Structure formats: C-alpha cells, structure tokens
Amino acid sequence: MKKTIRRKSELDAHNRVPRYLQVASALRQRIKNGKWAVGEKIATLETLEQEFQVARVTVRQAIDLLQSEGILRSHQGKGTFVTRVPESRRWLELATDWDEMVRPIKHNVPRFLQIEHAPTLRVEPDEGEPASGYMFFRSIQMRGEDPYALADVYVADHIYNQAPAEFGKHAALAVIAEFPDLEIARAHQILTIGAADVEVAEHLEIDLNAPVAEARCFVTDTEGVLIYLGEIIYPGDCVQLNIELFNRGQNEG
Structure with missing residues (x-):
C-alpha cells in the first residue's frame, strides 16, 4: 500500500500570532534565502493556500502586508513578483x-x-x-x-x-x-x-x-x-x- 506523504506546514497552529503574519514571515524568509530573486514571480495564491493550509483571504492579507513593505507587487492577470529583498532588522x-x-x-x-x-x-x-x-x-x-x-x-x-x-x-x-x-x-x-x-x-x-x-x-x-x-x-x-x-x-x- 502506497503511503501519502504530507508536507508539514511551516505555520504553528498553536501560535498566538495571527496566521497571515506567520505566512508573511515565511514568505519574507524565503525571499531572504533566495528562493525567489528580485523580478521573479512567487507561487500562486492557490499554491500558497494549499501549502500553508489557510484560507485564500489569509494569503492575500500576507501578500498585502509584504506589498506595503515594498517587497512584493501584484499585477492583475500576471501574478505577484518580488521587488526587493527585505533588509535584516535584527540590529x-x-x-x-x-x-x-x-x-x-x-x-x-x-x-x-x-x-x-x-x-x-x-x-x-x-x-x-x-x-x-x-x-x-x-x-x-x-x-x-x-x-x-x-x-x-x-x-x-x-x-x-x-x-x-x-x-x-x-x-x-x-x-x-x-x-x-x-x-x-x-x-x-x-x-x-x-x-x-x-x-x-x-x-x-x-x-x-x-x-x-x-x-x-x-x-x-x-x-x-x-x-x-x-x-x-x-x-x-x-x-x-x-x-x-x-x-x-x-x-x-
């Protein structure tokens, strides 16, 4: 019998931090680590929704937050793209x-x-x-x-x-x-x-x-x-x- 392997979500269900902030943090870290370079398109809303096991509105809130920080920019009909790599604030x-x-x-x-x-x-x-x-x-x-x-x-x-x-x-x-x-x-x-x-x-x-x-x-x-x-x-x-x-x-x- 073939086993179905499910990828563990990066989000902590017991964390008191709102889920959209957890999603934003995970995406921010991926961009820092070079998963998506400046100018590249990130994963689709549907893919992120399934991966993080959250509602579509939660993913949108996370992306809106990163857009307000100047890290992402969404283009109608084309997707969401990286505009800059976030700077480390751990000073x-x-x-x-x-x-x-x-x-x-x-x-x-x-x-x-x-x-x-x-x-x-x-x-x-x-x-x-x-x-x-x-x-x-x-x-x-x-x-x-x-x-x-x-x-x-x-x-x-x-x-x-x-x-x-x-x-x-x-x-x-x-x-x-x-x-x-x-x-x-x-x-x-x-x-x-x-x-x-x-x-x-x-x-x-x-x-x-x-x-x-x-x-x-x-x-x-x-x-x-x-x-x-x-x-x-x-x-x-x-x-x-x-x-x-x-x-x-x-x-x-």
Whole structure:
C-alpha cells in the first residue's frame, strides 16, 4: 500500500500570532534565502493556500502586508513578483557579558512613562536578597524616532538615593555601572520568547500578539542584595542572540 506523504506546514497552529503574519514571515524568509530573486514571480495564491493550509483571504492579507513593505507587487492577470529583498532588522544584539550589556545603553536617554501604581516586585529565590525598598521606573527605549524596548526597572532605594538625578535621565543599569565604589557580585540575564499584549503592542508600535523577546536581568552586590531588576521587552524582529560556543583559532591564539 502506497503511503501519502504530507508536507508539514511551516505555520504553528498553536501560535498566538495571527496566521497571515506567520505566512508573511515565511514568505519574507524565503525571499531572504533566495528562493525567489528580485523580478521573479512567487507561487500562486492557490499554491500558497494549499501549502500553508489557510484560507485564500489569509494569503492575500500576507501578500498585502509584504506589498506595503515594498517587497512584493501584484499585477492583475500576471501574478505577484518580488521587488526587493527585505533588509535584516535584527540590529540589536543581546549582550552575554556585563560590558556588552552596558555599552549600548550608556548614552541612551529613555522616555520615562508616568504610572499610578508600581507593579508588585517579584524576586525569585536565586536572584538575591530583597533590599528594604525599591524605586520603580517604566520607560520606552528609543532608536531615533522608533521605540525598540519597553522596560520595567527596580533600583534599590539605597542605590537610587546616591544619584537620583542621574537615574531620572539615563538608563538605570548604565548609572549603576558608573558607581565607583559599588562592587557587583553577579549580573545575570534570562531571555524568553513571547507575544505582545495590548499594552506592549501600543508602546512598541507593533501588532497585537507579534513575537517579542523578554529579557529579565538582575544584579546583586557582594552582600547578595538585589540592587537592580529589569524586565525589558523587545520586538522580536530586531533582536538577535550571538554566542560564541567554540572558536579553534581563538583558543589556539
């Protein structure tokens, strides 16, 4: 008996990201990888509909999105053609050491947001001993005119009180890094992948349920006290994580 082999769809049925955005992402990636060159015709609506196992309207929405980005152009009766290769937007490389974490934000000026009530601080068992109190900041990090991160930050009161004016003008981690007599025992960052809720989508100007990278960073002093906790959310399409696992040439040098 001959088996029928079905190709697995590139879409994740359990993903909260809308299906048309998943289709657009898959098509965008194919163009980046050279499946269709500039000037070439992509697959037909019917073919894409069957391949991704979605409705025709979903495919049209995905193509309309890529047309708005200038990547595709549809011609009546002829099909849809590639007009340009999408540029990589992954300009933000998440740091894997202290110096690289501080360097990009050293001269950054956050746009601080006014909030009525600070969220309850949640400290995990391995993140240090809580200080007696914390100052809370919520801010949007900007790249030119574009928001690229939404940050919730807690700074221990005894640290904040040493330079309140600086914490009101600069990224808290960059201020802490400049303290001459502060000895840091541990700085750790955890990265998870999620989806934008209504508030995150509004602040970062992205679609609801769009992929985001969620970084949780904590810093402790030599007494084991948690002096900084940051929960920072980035749009998923601007972030990359680059970790050197092994480099024979570097090791031999």
